[in-house]
Amino acid sequence: MSASGANEQRILLIDGHAMAFRAFFALPADGFSDGRGQATNAVYGFTRMIINVVASEQPTHVAVAFDLPGGTFRDRIYDQYKAGREVTPPEFHGQIALIQQVLDALGVSWFTVEDYEADDIIATLATRTAAEGGQALIVTSDRDSIQLVGENVTLLQPIKGVTEMRRMDPAAVEEKYGIPPERYPDLAALVGESADNLPGVPGVGPKTAAKWITAYGDLQGILAHAEEIKGKAGQSLRDNVEAVERNRRMNAAVTDLELPQDPERYSLGRGDAVALNAVFDELAFGPTIRKDVPAVLLADGESASTVPERELPALQQPTGEQVAEVLARDFAAGAALVIDGRWELGQGDASALALATDDALAVIDLVDLDDTAERALATWLADPAIAKTAHDTKLATHQLRGRGLDVAGWSTDLAIAEFLCRPDQRPTDLAGLAMRHLQEDLQVTSAAVQQELDLDQDESGKDTLARAADAVARLGTTLREDLEQHAAVELHDDLELPLARVIGVMEATGIAVDDDVLAELDAQHEAEQERVAESAFSHLGGDRINLGSPKQLQEVLFDRLGMPRTRRTKTGFSTDAESLADLHEKTQHPFLTDLLAHRDVTKMRQIIDTLRRFISPTGRIHTTFHQNIAATGRLSSNNPNLQNIPTRTEEGRRIRSAFRASDGFESLMTADYSQIEMRIMAHLSDNEGLIEAFRSGEDLHRYVASKVFDVAPEDVDGAMRSKTKAVSYGLAYGLSAFGLARQLRISQAEATALRDGYFERFGGVRDYLRESVEKARAIGYTETILGRRRPLPDLTSDNRQRRENAERVALNSPIQGSAADIIKLAMLRVDEGLRDAGLTSRVLLQVHDELVLDVAPGEEEQLREVVAAGMGSAYELSVPLEVGIGVGPNWLAAAH
DNA sequence: GCACGGACGTA
DNA sequence: CGTACGTCCGTGCC
Incomplete structure (x- = not known):
């Protein structure tokens, strides 16, 4: 408490505009909206800030000051005041009014005074409080408030975003600027303030200004002795006396505004929970920020939270024989699983396993498992009849394998299900996923989600783990419904989920x-x-x-x-x-x-x-393959990416020779689809010419070129073939005549002629592509042969750039995506084929249209059959699926 | 220390 | 003014 501790008042004074503006830039405008197009990022950040500061500083009173539009008395002193500021971004519009609505609901008084700035309101209230022996806490990023800092006045300056604050008391000001707070306006007058468009003395920065102030006491002293100051800076000062004096008049805080005296006007505890919830509903704010509203702000005994906390089932922590009992009693039909511990590059340290159903909750310690418990758990996990759900089944399997535990019976993978329903969303962590589904209409990005429900922040250990498992259980139910709605149940159950297991084994195996x-x-x-x-x-x-x-x-x-x-x-x-x-x-x-x-x-x-x-x-x-990244349905690979190892140049290819068969294996095999995307185009377009091209057995591009240029296949030269090939592949990407010309380094007229010639013979392809885009525009999404959907709202955009981009995506997605579907089916078939034939050979990598396998001794012939059959008959198209197979000691030699 | 753009590897 | 990815580096920001 202050020396004048007789007064217990502790008032929080917030610069509304400065903090709203800061919040606006700290949070993404396009990530926060009320669902009706109004951005709410500044409102959210500001509300977060006031909640945090009230909770941490525990003031007895609070007030927020706003500027009014239009000028103030300072503009009459200097017509360039605050000129040249960037125009307010359109997304900021309206957010001040929304903040004021939140403040009204919170029962926090806010003030504006005609002809004055928020600073002056704050200065008046801070000075008054200090004079009465109370404490004032000012929250603003505006430096003009530094002058107010004193024994009873503390400034909280935002450092990062709006939630991290630096505490400025007189000592801190002195430390940072080398002068006491009351001299700060002198320093600012000399240095100038670019944010306010107040130029100072050129060549004089804070260091010089502080030196002068120390030497001559204050600005008045400096000006009185201006003639004595030597050097360039001295001359510069003498040349700019007028500007300095003007600055000093401008930055002096006004401390005598007419503002309500009644302390009740500033007191806490006047918030209306019902009104606040209505405002938060309008803003589409989530449950956590409601829960975080400090009770002191609200009228007696109310809580802002309208989202009832789910009653969790009693948490069981079985050990020894209890594990078997609990598993048999509460989890016989299945459970949602969450594992505590990291897993990367084959290293795992899983320490606890949480299990949840609607009615039961348990956490099993994996570190001190006794033999009885271990056996019971192993049996339960390995039972394929017990349905299990996890956020990421492949990761969970890796984690448990690290403890020597095998899992069977996966029924739902939340991340996969979510991806199938919303493939263009960023991959979601569990917290984000939970948030999205708990608040259906809440359009917030990961930044807000992280704040709302950060399950990674392990504060309470087993409780958090159990809560996460409970969330997984509930999300499992929700996402099963989502899968139905998006016609993706089969894709999940019969393709992606089984594939996750196959990929997991590939990752764990790695390549030598x-x-x-x-x-x-x-x-x-x-x-x-x-x-x-x-x-x-x-x-x-x-x-x-x-x-x-x-x-x-x-x-x-x-x-x-x-x-x-x-x-x-x-x-x-x-x-x-x-x-x-x-x-x-x-x-x-x-x-x-x-x-x-x-x-x-x-x-x-x-x-x-x-x-x-x-x-x-x-x-x-050991690369990691991701099923939930590429919106077309392809896999991606990282840490490291083994799907972009060079192959086009001789030098690059040599890197492939370092990838070799594993010890105990005979060789590597590569198996790739030949022209799978063109085959899919032939199938989807049902174009006779193209289908015939594939059935003829002739080299595809030679055949197509012979038709386009109307010559016999044997008369097709290299240039004709490569041009035709470029058109064929360009089609699948929505290539324009311009792009074709650039790629082939020919004139645009020539490119147009080439494309027209192509369509004369293969017009059905163009018709198919056009129709598929139109269909996507009508139904809102594209579809692959297995029904994998990709929403493309931009197809109806007014913005030409966006619309045309979406059209190219619409053109390509069914083709690339269907190819992805087919090789995924093939991976399942090959995996099954290997098991059925009892082979030891194993799949190691997938590179979009290619598989790389370890060939076990003596298995090459059998493996060729399994792979050729698995890939060749993965899906029946109207053209054959041709598979090329090569074998060699390393990846380079295995090319064919 | 972190985010971004440019460049370039693959299908 | 061709789709889908991942990784490196240099740069400029805090």
């Missing part, structure tokens, strides 16, 4: 990598890299720029060497390989050749280095 091969390659590339770099520098007169910096390259190429500008990027001009090749054609400058060579070799080294970092102690790389 020969580090010596990579080390040797790296050494070769290192030498080459140095050689090329030296050569490149020699063409720059020995200037050793950073060849990896697009910025420095632009300076050299376009400024220093005066080369013609290339296509624009966001930050300048492109230096990508295509642009550099163009430049080389035009200028013949030898630097460009070296630069391109340097890029190539640097890229190769990066790839090699990245791979080496991921080699496990057992000499294997």
